[in-house]
Amino acid sequence: MKHPFGFPLALPERGSRQRMPALHGQLRAAILxxxxxxxxxxxxxxxxxETLAVSRNTVVVAYDLLLGEGYxxxxxxAGHFVADLAVRRGERHARGDVVTPDxxxxxxxxxxxxxxxxxxxxxxxxxxxxxxxDSRGFPYDIWRRLSARALRNLSKAAPLYDLAQGRWxxxxxxxxxxxxxxxxxxxxxxxxxxxxxxxxxxxLARVLVTPGHTVVAVEDPGYPPLRAVFLxxxxxxxxxxxxxxxxxxxxxxxxxxxxxxxxSHQFPLGVVMSPRRRVALLAxxxxxxxxxIEDDYDSEFRYSPRPLDALQTLDRDDAVCYVGTFSKCLFPxxxxxxxxxxxxxxxxxxxxxxxxxxxGDVLAxxxxxxxxxxxxxxxxxxxxxxxxxxRRDVLLAAxxxxxxxxxxxxxSDAGLHLAAKLHAPxxxxxxxxxAAASGINLECLSAYAMAGAAEEGLAFGFGMIEVExxxxxxxxxMRAIA
Numbered sequence: 001m002k003h004p005f006g007f008p009l010a011l012p013e014r015g016s017r018q019r020m021p022a023l024h025g026q027l028r029a030a031i032l033x034x035x036x037x038x039x040x041x042x043x044x045x046x047x048x049x050e051t052l053a054v055s056r057n058t059v060v061v062a063y064d065l066l067l068g069e070g071y072x073x074x075x076x077x078a079g080h081f082v083a084d085l086a087v088r089r090g091e092r093h094a095r096g097d098v099v100t101p102d103x104x105x106x107x108x109x110x111x112x113x114x115x116x117x118x119x120x121x122x123x124x125x126x127x128x129x130x131x132x133x134d135s136r137g138f139p140y141d142i143w144r145r146l147s148a149r150a151l152r153n154l155s156k157a158a159p160l161y162d163l164a165q166g167r168w169x170x171x172x173x174x175x176x177x178x179x180x181x182x183x184x185x186x187x188x189x190x191x192x193x194x195x196x197x198x199x200x201x202x203x204l205a206r207v208l209v210t211p212g213h214t215v216v217a218v219e220d221p222g223y224p225p226l227r228a229v230f231l232x233x234x235x236x237x238x239x240x241x242x243x244x245x246x247x248x249x250x251x252x253x254x255x256x257x258x259x260x261x262x263x264s265h266q267f268p269l270g271v272v273m274s275p276r277r278r279v280a281l282l283a284x285x286x287x288x289x290x291x292x293i294e295d296d297y298d299s300e301f302r303y304s305p306r307p308l309d310a311l312q313t314l315d316r317d318d319a320v321c322y323v324g325t326f327s328k329c330l331f332p333x334x335x336x337x338x339x340x341x342x343x344x345x346x347x348x349x350x351x352x353x354x355x356x357x358x359x360g361d362v363l364a365x366x367x368x369x370x371x372x373x374x375x376x377x378x379x380x381x382x383x384x385x386x387x388x389x390x391r392r393d394v395l396l397a398a399x400x401x402x403x404x405x406x407x408x409x410x411x412s413d414a415g416l417h418l419a420a421k422l423h424a425p426x427x428x429x430x431x432x433x434x435a436a437a438s439g440i441n442l443e444c445l446s447a448y449a450m451a452g453a454a455e456e457g458l459a460f461g462f463g464m465i466e467v468e469x470x471x472x473x474x475x476x477x478m479r480a481i482a
Contacts, residue, residue, distance in 0.1 A: 124441035126473030150366035164354035166193025173372035205233035221448035246273030270412030304413035318342035
């Protein structure tokens with residue numbers, strides 16, 4: 001779509017209620033990244049509306065929002081102009097500039113000079129990002145109906161704060177679901193609802209870590225956000241290598257108080273912890289009084305007929321805290337997860353949750369409880385398992401067809417991604433740049449490793465890419481490698 005600014009605008013189809021937010025957001029982004037320079041006169045509202053084939057009111061509201069936010073300014077009789085943000089902000093640092101660490105911050109936080117970057121979603125024809133499910137097949141109509149019913153019920157109830165542990169119907173539904181699907185031994189009393197798995201990790205760090213004393217063992221490579229919350233709490237975080245059987249238990253530090261594992265689908269390598277390693281890990285925890293955090297983040301999607309129980313199923317010593325999430329089987333923005341907490345940990349965990357945010361979103365919890373109780377979750381997971389299984393098979397075939405001379409795929413029959421080890425030493429950073437130039441979005445394994453030697457390899461998510469694009473995307477990637 002052409003218009004007077006000299007760069008394209010992508011607006012939703014006519015009739016969409018998102019046309020004004022899209023116009024406002026894209027103009028704001030263009031001002032912030034310098035494509036629209038300070039002092040530039042913007043087209044008149046009527047002129048821009050005609051050019052974009054939108055209503056004049058859409059442009060007027062978008063300009064008014066930019067005006068109120070300080071991105072543009074109105075000059076009587078002359079029109080609207082892009083504001084000089086440096087002047088308006090009193091010469092403060094521009095977006096993305098490095099800020100000198102402030103001594104008022106705790107030492108750990110001084111390294112974060114800029115705000116977190118938004119996840120880039122544009123410009124990639126072949127999107128192999130990790131951890132993002134395909135929500136296009138989600139039954140939103142059912143969710144809207146259940147949400148409306150939950151809201152009606154809430155309107156009739158007393159306006160009170162709820163339990164930190166979560167809504168009882170949802171805890172019952174979760175206990176029933178994971179007892180059946182994952183053979184997790186629990187009842188509703190053991191379940192505490194959290195704002196995603198990440199909050200569960202944060203709460204565990206709060207109640208388990210004595211700063212400067214607690215040793216936390218994590219998989220390496222592994223999940224960086226988990227490492228971050230324990231480092232923030234003052235723990236000493238130690239990386240433990242992973243091989244084809246999962247975490248190498250023999251290399252655990254003898255003084256580990258907490259051990260974090262992803263046994264059903266190791267992140268990011270995708271391997272499954274072997275039975276002998278599982279027994280050895282639980283024996284280690286029992287002998288040393290350690291807690292094992294089992295992150296079961298995407299095991300709903302298994303593509304092998306062989307059942308695989310959770311590590312918690314084998315636990316007879318209350319040594320495992322099982323953490324799950326609905327981000328992968330439903331959608332990430334739902335921000336609902338849960339922890340199955342051993343009895344000795346339950347009270348402290350619930351009090352930490354209460355201090356953090358009192359309790360989660362009641363409307364979302366009630367909606368999810370009904371969604372699960374009526375069988376919609378099971379049906380949705382069953383449907384998406386078939387979708388993802390087809391994508392996984394095509395991706396494996398493409399990697400074998402085009403990449404067998406360049407990489408070896410780690411064995412994996414679960415989850416939403418595959419990982420592969422490169423045969424030859426490779427400048428992975430340069431490779432990712434070449435891949436991005438070819439429209440390929442993917443990640444390297446070294447991004448998940450701690451300091452020191454990192455696995456040279458790539459990770460391929462298949463939650464966001466269509467089957468039809470996979471073969472060509474992998475072929476282009478191999479040309480970039482070659």
